Amino acid sequence: MVNLNAMGIIFSNMHDSVIPELTGHRTMASVPFASRYRLIDFVLSGMTIAGVQNVGVIVKKNYQSLLDHLGSGREWDLARKRGGLTIFPPSADSGYSYHGRIGALKGILPYIEDAKEKYVILADCDVVCDLDYAALVERHVASGAEVTIAYSKEKMTPALAKNNVSLSLAPSGRVRELLINDPQTGKRNLSMGIIVIAREQLVEIVRTGYAKGLLKFEQDILAKNLETMKVYGYEYTGYRSRIADMSSYFEANMQLLYLENLNRLFPEDRPVYTKVRDEAPVRYALDSKVKNCTVADGCIIEGEIENCVLFRGVHIGKGAVVKNCVLMQNTKVASGVRMDYVITDKDVRISEGQYLGGTKNFQVFVKKGSTV
Amino acid sequence: MKECIAMLLAGGQGSRLYALTQKLAKPAVPFGGKYRIIDFPLSNCVNSGIDTVGILTQYQPLVLNEYIGNGQPWDLDRLYGGVHVLPPYQKASGSDWYKGTANAIYQNINFIERYDPEYVLILSGDHIYKMDYSRMLTYHKEQGADCTIAVLEVPWAEASRFGIMTANAEGVITKFEEKPKEPKSNLASMGIYIFTWKKLREYLERDEADKNSENDFGKNIIPTMLGDGQRMCAYPFEGYWKDVGTIDSLWEANMDLLNPNVPLDVWDENWKIYSRTAGQPPHHISSQAHVENSMITEGCEVEGEVDFSVLFSNVKVRPGAVVRDSIVMPGCVIEEGAQVHYAILAENVVVRKGAIVGARPEHMEDLDKWGVAVVGADVTVGAGAKVGPKAMISEDVKEVL
Numbered sequence: 001m002v003n004l005n006a007m008g009i010i011f012s013n014m015h016d017s018v019i020p021e022l023t024g025h026r027t028m029a030s031v032p033f034a035s036r037y038r039l040i041d042f043v044l045s046g047m048t049i050a051g052v053q054n055v056g057v058i059v060k061k062n063y064q065s066l067l068d069h070l071g072s073g074r075e076w077d078l079a080r081k082r083g084g085l086t087i088f089p090p091s092a093d094s095g096y097s098y099h100g101r102i103g104a105l106k107g108i109l110p111y112i113e114d115a116k117e118k119y120v121i122l123a124d125c126d127v128v129c130d131l132d133y134a135a136l137v138e139r140h141v142a143s144g145a146e147v148t149i150a151y152s153k154e155k156m157t158p159a160l161a162k163n164n165v166s167l168s169l170a171p172s173g174r175v176r177e178l179l180i181n182d183p184q185t186g187k188r189n190l191s192m193g194i195i196v197i198a199r200e201q202l203v204e205i206v207r208t209g210y211a212k213g214l215l216k217f218e219q220d221i222l223a224k225n226l227e228t229m230k231v232y233g234y235e236y237t238g239y240r241s242r243i244a245d246m247s248s249y250f251e252a253n254m255q256l257l258y259l260e261n262l263n264r265l266f267p268e269d270r271p272v273y274t275k276v277r278d279e280a281p282v283r284y285a286l287d288s289k290v291k292n293c294t295v296a297d298g299c300i301i302e303g304e305i306e307n308c309v310l311f312r313g314v315h316i317g318k319g320a321v322v323k324n325c326v327l328m329q330n331t332k333v334a335s336g337v338r339m340d341y342v343i344t345d346k347d348v349r350i351s352e353g354q355y356l357g358g359t360k361n362f363q364v365f366v367k368k369g370s371t372v
Numbered sequence: 373m374k375e376c377i378a379m380l381l382a383g384g385q386g387s388r389l390y391a392l393t394q395k396l397a398k399p400a401v402p403f404g405g406k407y408r409i410i411d412f413p414l415s416n417c418v419n420s421g422i423d424t425v426g427i428l429t430q431y432q433p434l435v436l437n438e439y440i441g442n443g444q445p446w447d448l449d450r451l452y453g454g455v456h457v458l459p460p461y462q463k464a465s466g467s468d469w470y471k472g473t474a475n476a477i478y479q480n481i482n483f484i485e486r487y488d489p490e491y492v493l494i495l496s497g498d499h500i501y502k503m504d505y506s507r508m509l510t511y512h513k514e515q516g517a518d519c520t521i522a523v524l525e526v527p528w529a530e531a532s533r534f535g536i537m538t539a540n541a542e543g544v545i546t547k548f549e550e551k552p553k554e555p556k557s558n559l560a561s562m563g564i565y566i567f568t569w570k571k572l573r574e575y576l577e578r579d580e581a582d583k584n585s586e587n588d589f590g591k592n593i594i595p596t597m598l599g600d601g602q603r604m605c606a607y608p609f610e611g612y613w614k615d616v617g618t619i620d621s622l623w624e625a626n627m628d629l630l631n632p633n634v635p636l637d638v639w640d641e642n643w644k645i646y647s648r649t650a651g652q653p654p655h656h657i658s659s660q661a662h663v664e665n666s667m668i669t670e671g672c673e674v675e676g677e678v679d680f681s682v683l684f685s686n687v688k689v690r691p692g693a694v695v696r697d698s699i700v701m702p703g704c705v706i707e708e709g710a711q712v713h714y715a716i717l718a719e720n721v722v723v724r725k726g727a728i729v730g731a732r733p734e735h736m737e738d739l740d741k742w743g744v745a746v747v748g749a750d751v752t753v754g755a756g757a758k759v760g761p762k763a764m765i766s767e768d769v770k771e772v773l
Contacts, residue, residue: 034653034654035653035654036653036654036670074444075651257656259656259658259673259675262653262656265653266652266653271650271651271652272651272653273651274651276445276649276651278445278644278645278646278647280404280405280406280638280639280645281404281405281406281638281667281668281669281682281683282655282667282668282669283629283630283639283666283667284663284664284665284666284667284668285632285665286664286665287664288663288664288665290657290661290663291657291658291659291661292657292658292659293656293657294653294654294655294656294657295654295655295656295657295668296654296670297406297669297670298639300639309654310654
């Protein structure tokens with residue numbers, strides 16, 4: 001690994017609104033995913049592995065869980081004297097500066113100006129992927145682009161239609177048209193919210209854009225200047241999940257029950273780091289049954305689980321039958337419970353003998369800390 | 373100044389673990405799915421409020437040194453105190469290996485003096501147990517003892533394998549016998565001592581001056597102090613404690629984790645066992661897998677059958693493979709149709725298709741020939757090959773066509 005001449009800036013609250021159930025008390029970045037991760041882990045680890053050593057995380061609201069998760073950044077090897085992880089909460093005089101990317105970046109302009117890296121990678125957290133950030137920056141430099149946007153070809157869904165940035169590309173890869181919330185159906189090139197730009201140019205854009213009230217980077221800056229600005233697309237074809245609403249969140253977790261998908265998202269040579277919780281291994285008791293599940297450490301399984309994604313510290317009591325569920329950290333399922341198509345947030349308790357059931361297309365959601 | 377610091381003896385060669393300790397010291401031997409043996413005393417220290425630990429290493433220290441690192445996983449990266457690995461080192465007058473357990477402490481008197489402790493806790497790195505040392509320290513102080521030795525009641529039949537203490541009603545030790553043929557008591561020393569430091573220092577210096585001494589706590593320091601009439605007390609411990617110095621006891625201690633009736637609980641939130649982990653994705657159990665009464669951790673892929681076994685991180689059990697009554701250490705692969713019974717597989721062992729490691733006692737005519745099979749680190753057992761029960765393999769086994 002060589003150090004990459006790029007810094008990272010992560011927008012932790014961007015797209016919060018697509019899953020209000022899970023972001024009522026946390027940021028999009030700290031939404032739990034894949035048994036033991038938070039969405040930001042994929043972005044942060046990808047950057048670290050690519051050699052990024054200076055990452056700023058912009059937080060706006062509900063960021064307690066994110067701060068707790070990130071700590072000093074040690075788990076991502078970002079507890080550094082030079083660079084490392086810096087978290088930017090809103091300051092008292094931020095005013096409307098957290099409207100749009102430009103507004104948010106204006107609030108941390110001195111940090112960007114003082115950085116030494118030549119390029120900046122801007123990233124959101126709503127697309128889980130195994131993007132090679134080094135290759136992305138390499139392509140950006142090689143193509144002579146001013147801005148490079150990572151995108152993937154996606155079949156449009158009603159949820160995606162409400163929240164997307166779509167690109168039309170020339171054969172050269174240059175972006176000809178950039179649409180916000182493109183309503184067209186069929187396969188579209190959708191931005192992954194991961195953008196590379198030269199640091200000095202970004203500073204200039206933020207400064208002039210902010211002065212003119214142009215606060216949305218894609219909409220106000222990129223879309224309107226495609227004639228003059230060299231904006232290129234970078235296609236990502238690897239494993240990915242777009243979190244666009246609760247049902248795509250559920251589906252994204254369920255997809256990891258296919259071993260092939262799990263191995264594509266977590267290739268052996270590209271680890272994904274997360275906060276260490278020092279949980280013991282999973283204990284499967286004598287009469288337990290388990291089929292097609294991904295399970296994080298700290299769980300104790302005494303009942304039956306099938307097609308489930310279990311986060312850390314979940315307990316399934318004796319005789320409980322749990323199918324097609326996503327159960328987050330410390331969910332305690334008492335004995336004799338039956339559950340089908342349920343998503344539980346953290347610290348949920350399901351009391352003895354209860355039945356909870358949703359359907360494949362509409363899952364029951366149980367709020368953080370509640371007892372059923 | 374620190375009230376009490378711990379010195380952890382981790383230099384043992386662990387020669388009775390054979391293939392498992394060829395490349396690493398005994399305290400670094402993996403245990404219980406995601407731990408190493410040394411995690412237990414280290415976690416006990418930090419959970420007991422002891423934040424300064426010297427680890428005395430000697431034999432095969434590489435893995436252990438790297439594992440301990442700056443002590444952060446145990447919360448022992450401290451500005452003052454924390455964990456320090458203490459190998460023997462060169463002094464102006466030459467260098468010495470640690471001649472015995474007492475000599476190892478003697479050679480590190482300067483380290484201990486830096487913290488000016490009132491008490492020193494001596495631990496060893498080859499026992500699995502959970503213990504609150506702060507309670508033992510309180511007992512030591514209440515007793516006004518010079519030395520307190522943690523003791524455990526063992527079955528009378530086994531007493532002759534241990535250092536046996538006889539204590540009076542007040543808990544004062546009156547007699548100490550190392551592995552007595554006819555034990556007078558069944559209170560066994562657990563190898564855990566608290567000394568009042570001034571007193572220990574005095575005895576370490578006297579012991580060092582004695583050319584006939586083996587410089588060992590059990591053989592020299594304890595009997596000498598007892599002979600001198602120092603106040604030595606026995607601290608009774610109740611709970612799980614196991615010396616994992618042999619293949620059988622290591623196998624049993626791992627299996628004890630699977631037994632809900634054994635009081636060794638690593639899931640207790642109030643007394644966590646910490647370890648340095650690589651951080652792997654969640655484990656995956658596939659549709660055709662069968663898993664029962666087992667411990668499985670991150671990075672594992674189970675497509676075959678796993679019963680009464682402990683799988684460490686990144687173990688792959690392929691379709692049709694069977695793992696029963698076994699301990700499978702990190703990175704092992706059990707290929708299609710292979711079978712593993714009553715075995716310990718060290719790190720990164722590959723059992724190729726159709727190979728068989730170990731045997732089940734119920735299938736043996738001569739039970740004397742039965743025992744746990746051990747396959748050393750990085751060994752490949754070729755397709756269709758057989759590794760018999762009680763075997764001890766440290767080199768690749770050729771495939772059988």
